[in-house]
Amino acid sequence: MPFNFASNSTFWLNLSHLSSQNKRYFPMVLIIYQINLIKCAFFGFFAYKGLWLWGGLFMMPSNVSDLDL
DSSP: OOOOOSSHHHHHHHHHHHHHHOSSSHHHHHHHHHHHHHHHHHHHHHHHHHHHHHHHHHTSOTTTTTSOO
């Protein structure tokens, strides 16, 4: 059965239906959902760190900001 990860309500409706229908696939879906959450947090953290680093580069003093970036 196809999952719609875009809307949260549809996801939880599918999840509850799947758990009542077949107990074997229920933990697998939860693990996939947790991996997606961890991936989003991981990439979000590094995107924030990258923005912070680029901001630090652009706000350097003028004697080092003339590097060809």
